Amino acid sequence: AIDPQFNENREKVGEENGVSVWGPVDEPEQLGIRGTHVAVDYDLCIADGACLEDCPVDVFEWVDTPGHPESEKKAEPTHEAQCIDCMLCVDVCPVDAIDVDAS
Template sequence: MGIDPNYRTTRKVVTEIQGIKVYDPYEPPKKLGIWGTIVGVDFDLCIADGSCITACPVNVFQWYDTPGHPASEKKAMPINEQACIFCMACVNVCPVAAIDVKPP
């Protein structure tokens, strides 16, 4: 089971970090929710294998440290989600289906 494709309408924005909206549940360090609106990354599923960072032709992602999280201690943060060209490369390579991309 991957990221909830309906999170934008079914979950609440609980905070914003470095300009990125974070959707619930957000209870650091164990639950980090879904980060991003155009390019959403489920931080609770992300295992930080880096395939999305490598696959993205427009550098949407950067590493973000998440010490204490059970899945991994860093995540692929969609820091530059506005640059997304909707090629879906990140979605296609994510081994745990933690990414969802929707045009604004």
């Protein structure tokens, strides 16, 4: 499962589409955690898609990640600022790749 303390245990190594990237990153096999308030561990995400389907405010967008061993697309928390902390995405992700910091 995603480390809920990722922002203490990892270093922010950049941004993509306005979304923070928490390393380590070694493309294309290792992509790190994306987002801060809504965070997705790209190295766990298997592109199940439940988060995109269920989020009531459409926080997530697909991004292509060719060459990643788990899946060739990932759910980017592109619109994390819109999150209403309903926790649906956290509950539905089959691999526990999502953390929402509702505090």
